[in-house]
Amino acid sequence: MAADADRPMLLTNIGELTTNVAVDGDPCGTLRDAAVLVHDGLIAWTGSADAVPPSPDALVVDAGGRAVIPGFVDSHTHLVFGGDRAEEFAARMAGERYAAGGIRTTVAATRAASDDDLRDRLAALVAECRAQGTTTVEIKTGYGLDVATERRLARLAAEVTDEVTFLGAHVVAPEYADRADEYVSLVTGVMLATVAPHARWIDVFCEDGAFTAEQSRRVLAAGRAAGLGIRVHGNQLGFGDGVGLAVELGAAAVDHCTYLADADVAALAASDTVATLLPGVEFSTRQPYPDARRLLDAGVTVALASDCNPGSSYTSSMPLMIALAVREMGMTPSEAVWAATAGGARALRRTDVGVVAPGARADLVLLDAPTRVHLAYRPGVPLVRRVWKDGRQLPGSGTAQGQPTMRALANPPVW
Numbered sequence: 001m002a003a004d005a006d007r008p009m010l011l012t013n014i015g016e017l018t019t020n021v022a023v024d025g026d027p028c029g030t031l032r033d034a035a036v037l038v039h040d041g042l043i044a045w046t047g048s049a050d051a052v053p054p055s056p057d058a059l060v061v062d063a064g065g066r067a068v069i070p071g072f073v074d075s076h077t078h079l080v081f082g083g084d085r086a087e088e089f090a091a092r093m094a095g096e097r098y099a100a101g102g103i104r105t106t107v108a109a110t111r112a113a114s115d116d117d118l119r120d121r122l123a124a125l126v127a128e129c130r131a132q133g134t135t136t137v138e139i140k141t142g143y144g145l146d147v148a149t150e151r152r153l154a155r156l157a158a159e160v161t162d163e164v165t166f167l168g169a170h171v172v173a174p175e176y177a178d179r180a181d182e183y184v185s186l187v188t189g190v191m192l193a194t195v196a197p198h199a200r201w202i203d204v205f206c207e208d209g210a211f212t213a214e215q216s217r218r219v220l221a222a223g224r225a226a227g228l229g230i231r232v233h234g235n236q237l238g239f240g241d242g243v244g245l246a247v248e249l250g251a252a253a254v255d256h257c258t259y260l261a262d263a264d265v266a267a268l269a270a271s272d273t274v275a276t277l278l279p280g281v282e283f284s285t286r287q288p289y290p291d292a293r294r295l296l297d298a299g300v301t302v303a304l305a306s307d308c309n310p311g312s313s314y315t316s317s318m319p320l321m322i323a324l325a326v327r328e329m330g331m332t333p334s335e336a337v338w339a340a341t342a343g344g345a346r347a348l349r350r351t352d353v354g355v356v357a358p359g360a361r362a363d364l365v366l367l368d369a370p371t372r373v374h375l376a377y378r379p380g381v382p383l384v385r386r387v388w389k390d391g392r393q394l395p396g397s398g399t400a401q402g403q404p405t406m407r408a409l410a411n412p413p414v415w
C-alpha cells in the first residue's frame with residue numbers, strides 16, 4: 001500500500017473541476033465531467049473524463065460527480081505563537097474597541113514558550129489548515145520582537161512551509177516603548193541579518209499605533225537589500241500610507257485594504273501588487289468589511305487569506321473567508337474561490353500552486369458538493385472531503401481505502 005504514494009493517480013468522474021486556467025471569460029477555467037491525472041506529485045493532464053490518456057498503472061479515485069478545486073493558498077497567517085486571547089475577544093465582544101497593542105500580550109506568552117511547545121501548537125494549527133483544504137500557507141514571525149525569539153519563530157515556521165515572512169516590525173517591542181526609531185534600527189540591523197536566512201519575505205505593519213510610513217519604508221528597503229520579497233500590512237484600521245508605499249516599492253501584496261482612498265484603488269489597479277483581503281479580522285473585531293467589489297471593478301487583483309492569529313482572527317478556515325467575502329464584500333462565489341486559490345498564489349508570486357494545470361503541483365481538494373458555489377452557499381458546513389498535497393492524500397482527509405495515510409503521517413510534506 002505504501003507504494004500507492006508513488007503510483008500515478010486518476011481522479012475521475014469530477015462533476016465540476018475548477019482549474020483557474022482562464023477560458024472564454026471564465027477565470028476559473030471550469031470543466032464539467034472532468035478528470036485529473038497525477039504523476040510524481042504533479043498534475044500530468046486535465047480534461048474530459050471521456051478522453052483520459054491511457055494510464056493502466058494509475059490508482060483510480062472516483063469523485064462521484066462532486067466538485068474539485070485547487071488547494072487553498074492562505075497567503076497571510078501568524079501561526080507561530082504562545083497563549084491565546086480568548087478573554088480579550090470576549091471583552092471586545094462586550095464593546096471594547098480593538099487596538100493593535102493587544103499583540104504585546106501574545107509576545108509575552110510566545111517569548112515564555114519553549115520550542116517544543118511552539119512546535120506542537122504550530123503542528124496542530126497546520127493540521128487544522130490542511131483538514132480545511134489549505135495546501136499552501138504563508139507564516140509570519142512577529143510575536144518575538146527580539147532577535148533570539150524572532151529567529152526561533154522563523155526557524156519553526158520554516159519547518160512547515162517555504163513561505164516564511166519576517167515581521168519583526170509587527171509592533172514596537174515593549175522594551176523600546178517611545179523609542180520606535182531605535183527599534184526600527186534593531187529590526188533593520190541585527191534582527192534582519194539573523195532572521196533573513198530563514199525567510200523569503202519581509203513585512204511591516206504600516207498603521208497608526210504600529211509604524212509610520214517612513215519607518216515602514218526603512219524596514220522594507222532593508223529587507224529588499226537583504227534579498228527578501230516585500231509584503232505590507234496596511235490600511236486596516238484607517239486611511240493611511242500602506243497601500244501607496246506597497247505599490248511604490250513593488251510589493252507582492254498589501255494586506256487588509258479596508259480603508260482605501262480612490263488614489264489607493266487606482267494605484268493598485270495600475271500595479272501588480274495584490275490586494276489581500278482578510279475578512280476574518282472584520283468578522284472577529286466587528287469592524288467594517290473591505291469593499292472587494294470596488295477593487296474588482298477597478299481591475300485590482302484580489303486575494304483572500306485567513307490572517308489566522310490569536311488576537312484579531314483566530315480562524316484558519318478559508319471556506320469561512322469565501323463565505324464572508326460573498327456575503328459581506330460583494331464578491332461572487334466564483335470570484336471568492338479564485339481569490340482564495342489563484343489569488344493567494346499571485347500574492348506569493350507562485351505559479352505552481354492555485355491552479356490545476358499540467359506541471360503544477362498536484363494540490364487538490366475534493367468537495368462534498370456538486371459545485372464550488374456551495375462553499376459560500378453552505379457556510380460553516382465542513383465540505384472538504386479529501387485533500388491531496390503534492391499528489392499525496394493528507395492525513396485526516398477522507399476515508400478512502402488504498403490511500404497512503406500512514407505514510408503521509410510519518411513523512412509530512414513541507415509547505
Ligand SMILES: [Zn+2]
Pocket residue numbers: 076077078233307309
Ligand atoms: Zn496579519
